[in-house]
Amino acid sequence: MSEHWWRDAVIYQVYPRSFADANGDGMGDLEGIRSRIPYLAELGVDAIWLSPFYASPQKDAGYDVSDYRRIDPRFGDLGDFDRMLADAHAAGIRLIVDLVPNHTSSEHxxxxxxxxxxxxxxxxxxxxxxxxxxxxxxxxxxxxxxxxxxxxxxxxxxxxxxHLFDASQPDLNWDNPEVHAEFQSVLRFWLDRGVDGFRIDVAHGMVKAEGLPDTGGDGTIEMIGTTQAPFFDQDGVHDIYRTWRPIIEEYEGDRIFVAEAWTDSAERRSLYLRPDELHQAFNFDLVLAPFSAADFRKAIDSEIANNAGVGAPCTWVLSNHDVQRHVTRYGGGAQGLARAKAATQLLLSLPGVVYVYQGEELGLNEVLDLPAEVREDPTFFRTGGAQIGRDGCRVPLPWTREGSSFGFGANGSWLPQPAEWGALSAEAEDGTEGSTLEFYRAAIAIRKAHKATGLTWLADPGEDAFAFDNGALVAVVNFGADPVPVAQYGTEVLLASADLVDGQLPGGAAVWFEK
Missing domain, CATH: 3.90.400.10 (Oligo-1,6-glucosidase; Domain 2)
Incomplete structure (x- = not known):
């Protein structure tokens, strides 16, 4: 495990409820995660980001924490956690855990x-x-x-x-010294157990503007957006992180903080990454961007320029537990999958850190037709169904071709899986030429053998395509519908998300050339 591993790592998000169910109760658990660590090692990831597993009434899928030092019995106990962490470390995989400091459960x-x-x-x-x-x-x-x-x-x-979120999630008052002391203690509790870092939930939200003034308009602010508000991205949050950074640096092993910080600009986001604050902050610009060369290039340039100013690595992400899966965002079906693979290949050739959300390596789509009676996301209920919420990206993974839950667990799953997911299971895709899983495995392996050292834009091959040299390989991505010529960029293909035809890269595809 190299020092500063977090500057170019591939980090895999595990959503515990939906990853693997070892005890057959229909919900994923820590023992299920432990059983699948060999799968993650073969995929080639460097670390796991583990979404909340703490004691919780589960009003918001664990982001309503009632005890930050206890494992929710649905997921196991501290012994299960320790065994999972030990197995991950033995496989060369680090573990980052979620921390939820903006609010507690109302049952705390x-x-x-x-x-x-x-x-x-x-x-x-x-x-x-x-x-x-x-x-x-x-x-x-x-x-x-x-x-x-x-x-x-x-x-x-x-x-x-x-409560910025559900009524069962009251916001903490970070003007109170007791709150500061409690979370510093929580940090030490998990660092002492050996975790490799923390992903900070709503990292931009803990401090509220003095006097709690009204927002503009009707007071509605989207979390997944870029609007500043009296309760988001207030400058006082940086004082909190300056007290946390010395704590994590007391511990050996190059441990890190990752911010979930939705800001109105890459410049504002980079403030979280100053040397005395956090190590990484999610860049959500590509989550919000349409599938177009101009939009992707603008987001890439902005991230690289602003992070260079504070010496922090760039982070790249396309999907997570809060947003629609990118296969579906890009049109669904064959087109959506082709574009998703191209976008992933692009990310894996950029300098910095790449986050992979569980199941995207199988090409899973968003499940849009879940019946109301199985939904659990509070967004669905608080909006009277006007917003369907995030359950569709949280449907449990398919591990086998057949079975009541395609190998997720012995007795079904807490959300129903589409019947066609058997063909997208890890079993069906393992060793299958042309499968999304094998594509991810190959792309991650090539990335590790061809580490990016920078980014130099090359002449565009077409109006909606671009090419660049990352210091180790040449990448070309075609966002358009028509093929573009790519022979001028290289002759030895390292990996292509779709076959080249007569020196042409198809629409919605990417290719890497050996330099």
Whole structure:
């Protein structure tokens, strides 16, 4: 395991509920993850980012934490966690765990104590409580990211409490020293157990503007967007991370912080990456970008330029547990899969870090037709079904061609899988020439053997295509519908997402040439 591994790693996101179910209860667990570590090692990933597995009522799939030091029994216990971590490390794979510091569960002992205490008490000062002056008018116009008001009244009707997400997720008050001390202790608890870092959920949201002023308009702000708000990307968050960085640096092993920070510019995002703050911040520009050469090139140039200014690695991501899978975003079917493979090959040739969301290596699509009765995302319920939410990208993985849950577990899965997913299972794709899984394995292996050292744009092969030299290979990506000539860029093909025909790269495809 090399030092500064995090500057060019391939990191695989495991969503525990939906990865692998060892005990047959229909929900994934830590033992299931442990059983699939050989699969991840063969894929070639350097690290796992593990979404929340802490004790939780699961109102928001584990992002509502009731105890930050305990494993939710649905997933196992601390012994299961330790065995999984040991096996990952033995396979040369690091483990980054999710940390949720913006809010707790309403069942957290702190919030339960706050509800039992009087207004103005120390217990209530850990959260954002405000007196009710008009029973119909909340303290400000902020709206929940999941829909509806961001304020809920206490049962006695005397105060409101703030929740940027679900009412079961009250926001912590980071002006309170107790909150700082608690999370510094939580960091040490998991670092002492051997984790290799933390992905910080809503890293841009912990600090609210003084006085909690109204937002513009009706108070609605999207999480997956680029609008500044009185509760997002406030400068005070940087003071928090300056206290965290010395803690993680006390520990050996080159451990890291990764920020989920939705900002209005790459410049604002780079502020999280100053040398005394965090190591990485997700760049979501390509998640938001249409499949076009101009949009991708603009996002790439912006990320590289701004991160160079703070000496931080670029991060590249196309899908995660919060957004529609990119096969579907790019049109679905054969076209969507072809474009998804091309975009992935592009990412794997860029300098920096690449994040892979579980199942994208199988070419999984977004499941758009889940019935209402199986949905669990609070967005669906808080908007009365107007927004279907994120369940469609969280459907459990298919491991085998057949079975009630295609090998996910012995007794079905918590969300139903499409019948056609048997053909997209790991078993069906393993060793199958032309499969998405084998394409990912080959692309990651070639990336490791041809490490990017920079990026130099070359003459474009067409109006909606581009080419570049990353210091180790030449990459060409065709975003258009028509083939483009690529013979001028090289003769020895390292990998192509679609076969070249007479020196032409098909539309929606990428190719790497040996330099």
């Amino acid at each position: 002992e702190w919030f339960q104590a706050a509800l039992a205490a009087a207004p103005g008490s120390p217990e209530r000062e850990r959260y954002h409580f405000r007196d009710v002056t008009d029973p119909e008018v909340p303290p400000n116009n902020w709206q929940s990211i999941f829909g509806g008001p961001a304020w809920t009244k206490t049962d006695d009707g005397k105060q409101w409490y703030l």
